[in-house]
Amino acid sequence: MLEQGRLGTRQLATLTIMMVVGDMMMIYPSVITSYAKQDAWICALIGIPLGMGLMAMFIKLGNAYPGQNLVSISRSILGYWPGTLLALFYLYFFMVGAATQTREVGDFMTTQIFQTTPIRVVILLFTVAIVWAVIHGLESLGRSSELLLPVLIIFIIVLVVCLLPQVEVSNLKPIRENSSVSFAQGILVSIIYPIGEAVPILMLLPYTAKTSHRSLDIILAAGIGNLILSSLVTISMLVLGAFLTQHNIYASFILSQKINIGDFFQRIEALMASAWLISTYFKACIYLYVFVLGTAELFNMKQYRNLILPTGLLIFGLSNVIAPGITYIIITVVPYWVDWDTTIGIIFPGLLLVIHWIKSFSHQKKS
Known part of the structure; x- marks a missing residue:
């Protein structure tokens, strides 16, 4: 296997x-309110609960092909060339996702905190990190998440409690x-943005170590993340x-x-900014990791x-040119991003699972 490290179930959770929380912590209220008012x-x-159901679909697809990641699963279900094309589409999504999250950090820091700092400096520091x-x-990433998740949750609890008056x-x-229609769009956003982007x-x-409660733990973790949002x-x-x-x-x-x-x-806005940076950092790390891992798998490295x-240099360059400014992202990118997430997070995994079931049924019928 390309990755020799192993994650525990708690680390994966x-x-x-x-x-799920990721970059959504800061922008999710604005995005969902723009649809559902x-x-x-x-x-x-x-x-x-709907997001937990979507995560259960991911887990069902992954458990059907133990020991295989998304690239090899696509090839196993669709065949070599169609599966390769789908894998390329996912890898492109992971790369753009990592660059977008890096750019979001740059835009936020230079508009809200370090207003006189060039955005390229912030992007460079985040990319290096x-x-x-x-x-x-992978193991170091999992253990670090265990240490920093309590900090994230404490900051959010402090925010909510202090605002109660x-x-x-x-x-x-x-x-x-x-x-x-607006209500349905709001529900779709509440599923696809937090959980659909967890397809990595x-x-x-x-x-990840195989335990009897692994699937349940991951589904509950998705529910906890969506509950935070x-x-x-x-x-x-x-x-x-x-x-x-x-x-x-x-x-x-x-x-x-x-x-x-x-x-x-x-x-205490610096605390909130720190919590957001923690979750966005781990999400960007995972996207970068799955991109390089999937690329190596795709080309049999x-x-x-x-x-x-x-890839880090590519992410740095792409995050600088992906949009001219935060206004462009809000007006042009965000309205269409939900369609992309729906395709990546619901349509393609759903089709893969349906084709797997059809092939399994046909094989059993022939047997």
């Missing part, structure tokens, strides 16, 4: 939470005011209202600026480590 919090809650993590291997339930009214889990399963959407709606949530791309960061307890405990540094 923590990485799953990091992938006043009903965004309802859509986010409905998306928790994710390349360094991937060089040290500013909650106004009237901000949630009226309920179900918008059309059924199919690249990590072969390198749902809590951020709800508290944002309760404090800011639907309009301000929709029109503040970094709604969670704005919420942290509003905390003021006794004119003493305030200005003996090892993948030689690809890490060139």
